[in-house]
Structures are given as structure tokens and as C-alpha cells.
Amino acid sequence: MPILTLDAARELAAAAFVRCGAAPAAAESTARALVEAEADGLTGHGLVRVPAYAAQVRAGKVRGDAAVTVGHPRPGLVAIDAAHGFAYPALDAAVAALPAVARSQGIAAAGIRRSHHCGAAGRPVERLAAEGLVAILFANTPAAMAPWGGARAVFGTNPLAFACPLPGRAPIVADLALSKVARGNIVAARRRGEPLPEGWALDAQGHPTTDPEAALKGTMLPLGDAKGTALALMVELLAAGLTGGRFAAEASSFLDAEGDPPGTGQLIVAIDAAALSPDAPERFAELAGLIEAQAGARLPGARRLALRAAAARDGIAVADALAAEIAAL
Incomplete structure (x- = not known):
């Protein structure tokens, strides 16, 4: 099993996407996101996605040359069209646009439509928290869960992620799918x-x-039985209904090259952490300290930080078959 540096893994994935028809900037953004997920131990959102993504570019289900557009329909809102390309360039655009708007207005939201799989949802909100913002991301995904008491899937696994800045250290990051496990774990x-x-x-x-x-x-x-499907409904309405994305039951799969583009949506809400209370970041740190003071307790995201540091130092192991498959694309 080869060990790749993070740079080498990014180059491997990006080159495969370009060979399959993706524009270099989109290929680089997508490869970076997948390798970041791999480094954080979220392998279901990592390099295992490359073959399926590449097949979708070749089939036109993902538009490799999609041009992301950014509009400002209201002072506190950012409207982003992913144009049926990869989600990651659109998420990058949201992360770039939101800090200035949130600092000006106190709160801002970016809605992304005609999107695709957003991968490790914690990464975009973590980047916003590093800018001093409290951020929440909602993403809908193709149908995978039935409503509680029903039998036909109408909700996706619908991840949501939250990040909160802490003074002088890495943010708190919580990232969870509303199914008992992420669908990527089934694929893996x-x-x-x-x-x-x-x-x-x-x-x-x-x-x-x-x-x-x-x-x-x-x-x-679902996570939490009926409560999980209630939350999945909330995410569906926010990420797709509000943004103009397709509902889960209307979206094609992220996992294969069949059908038309999924066209799902994402919504990111960002709040200036000091807008309502100047000492809020210090208060965040107080609560974090109460948690970490207890033996055996840890903040959400702490394990990922340790894995990330190890991956940056030691590289990541990639299965021989997967590395060969990516190289052959």
C-alpha cells in the first residue's frame, strides 16, 4: 500500500480529473477537498470518490468546465450557481464571499444551487470559523432515507456542520450526517x-x-429515529427549497454516472462571532474548557486534528488498487 504525501495525493487526483475533462481550477479545488477529507480520517469522502467523480465528468453528469457565478440579491445574501459542476468551487466561492458580508451585516447567508456532493461538510465552516465567524452548513443529498413510518426514500442523509472560533486555537467543528452513518461509509x-x-x-x-x-x-x-427525519426535513427545506436546488427525491445519485446532474443545494449561514457580545469568543473558550477538563471528554473535531497533523507529517496510505485505478483514469 503506497504512502503518498498530501501534495502527491492532490496531484494524483487533480491530474485524473483534468484527463477526464475537468477544468484545472475545478480539478484542483475538488482534489484538495478530497485529500483534506482523507487526511482527517473521513475516507468515505476522500480519494475513494475519485473514480465515480471522474466517470460523471466524462458522462457530462458533472460539467467539468462549469463557471461558478456569484450574485448578491440582498445585502446579507450571497447567491451562488454551481452550474452543475463540482460543489467544491462553489463552496470556495461562498467561503471567500461570506466574511466581508457577515462583518458588515453581522450575519450573512450563501445559498448554492445546481450543486453536487459537498464531501466533508466541516471543512468549509472550519475555514469560516478561522475568520472569526460562527458558521453552519446545511446540504441535501440524493434520496436515501424514508420519513419516519414510511418506506420510500424522500430525504438524503442531509449532513449539517457547525464551526465556532476559539481564541488562539483551532475552532470547534461538528459535522454529522442525519443517517446513523454517512452514506460514504457504505460505499467504502x-x-x-x-x-x-x-x-x-x-x-x-x-x-x-x-x-x-x-x-x-x-x-x-436515521440518526435518532423520528427526530433524525425531522431534522432531515429541515435540511431539505433550507438547502434545496430555499436555494432553488433539487429535493432529494428529484436528484440523481452522487455515486454513478447515470442520469442528469443531481442539482442539489447547500446553505451556509455565517455570523460575526463578536456582533452580539464582544466577549463571545472568550465565553466559547470557557465552555470548551469545561468539556476538556473532564477525563475522557473531548471537543467535536479533536480527533480529526490529530489525524490531520499525522497525515501532514507522515502522508496517507492509499490502497494499491485505488491508486492504480486513479492513475489509469
Whole structure:
């Protein structure tokens, strides 16, 4: 199993995307996001996505030459059209635009439409928190969960992520899918030929399954049962209904090259951390200290920071078959 530096992994993925028809800037943005996820231990959102993404560019399901456009329909709003390209250039545009608007207005929101898979949702909000903003991201995804008591998938796994700045140190970052596990974990298990733990998914007939292939054809179980599907509804309305994106049940899969572009949406809300209370960042730090003072407790995102540091120092291991597949694209 080869060990790649983060730069080498980015170059491997970006070159594959360019060969498949992506514009260099989009390829670089997407490769960077996937390698960052890999470094943080979120392998389901990492390099394993390259072959599927590349196939979608070749098929035109992802537009490799998409031009992201940014508008300002109201003083506190940023409207971004991903133009059926990768989500990552559109997310980069949101992260670039939001700080100035949030500092001017106190609060700002960026809506992204005609988008695609946003990967590790914690990364964009972490970048905003590094700018002194409290940030929340909502993203809808293709249908994977049924409403509580129902049998047909109408919600995606619909991740949401939150980041909060802490003075003099890395932000607090919480990133979670509203299914019991992220769908990327199912994809990764299928690739490895491993069964799933019980309680993750149902097959197409609504029966519990540990078979990744059957799970991908069926539905995911929600986090927190009925409460999870209520939150998934909220994300669906914010990320797609509000932005002009497609609802989960209207979107094609992120996992294959079949059909038209998914056209999903993302919404990012950013708040100047000191706008309402100048000492808010210090208060954030007080609460963080109360958590970290307890033996065995840690802040959300702390494990990722340790993995990230190790990856920057030691590189990342990439399975031989995956590295060869990416190189051959």
C-alpha cells in the first residue's frame, strides 16, 4: 500500500480529473477537498470518490468546465450557481464571499444551487470559523432515507456542520450526517468487500441488512429515529427549497454516472462571532474548557486534528488498487 504525501495525493487526483475533462481550477479545488477529507480520517469522502467523480465528468453528469457565478440579491445574501459542476468551487466561492458580508451585516447567508456532493461538510465552516465567524452548513443529498413510518426514500442523509472560533486555537467543528452513518461509509465498505454493522441500513424491501450493495439499493436508518427525519426535513427545506436546488427525491445519485446532474443545494449561514457580545469568543473558550477538563471528554473535531497533523507529517496510505485505478483514469 503506497504512502503518498498530501501534495502527491492532490496531484494524483487533480491530474485524473483534468484527463477526464475537468477544468484545472475545478480539478484542483475538488482534489484538495478530497485529500483534506482523507487526511482527517473521513475516507468515505476522500480519494475513494475519485473514480465515480471522474466517470460523471466524462458522462457530462458533472460539467467539468462549469463557471461558478456569484450574485448578491440582498445585502446579507450571497447567491451562488454551481452550474452543475463540482460543489467544491462553489463552496470556495461562498467561503471567500461570506466574511466581508457577515462583518458588515453581522450575519450573512450563501445559498448554492445546481450543486453536487459537498464531501466533508466541516471543512468549509472550519475555514469560516478561522475568520472569526460562527458558521453552519446545511446540504441535501440524493434520496436515501424514508420519513419516519414510511418506506420510500424522500430525504438524503442531509449532513449539517457547525464551526465556532476559539481564541488562539483551532475552532470547534461538528459535522454529522442525519443517517446513523454517512452514506460514504457504505460505499467504502462495498469497495473493501466488508459487511456493514447491524442497524445502519435497510434493503429495498425494508428489511435490515449488512450487505453494502443491498443497503445502497435500500434506505439508510436515521440518526435518532423520528427526530433524525425531522431534522432531515429541515435540511431539505433550507438547502434545496430555499436555494432553488433539487429535493432529494428529484436528484440523481452522487455515486454513478447515470442520469442528469443531481442539482442539489447547500446553505451556509455565517455570523460575526463578536456582533452580539464582544466577549463571545472568550465565553466559547470557557465552555470548551469545561468539556476538556473532564477525563475522557473531548471537543467535536479533536480527533480529526490529530489525524490531520499525522497525515501532514507522515502522508496517507492509499490502497494499491485505488491508486492504480486513479492513475489509469
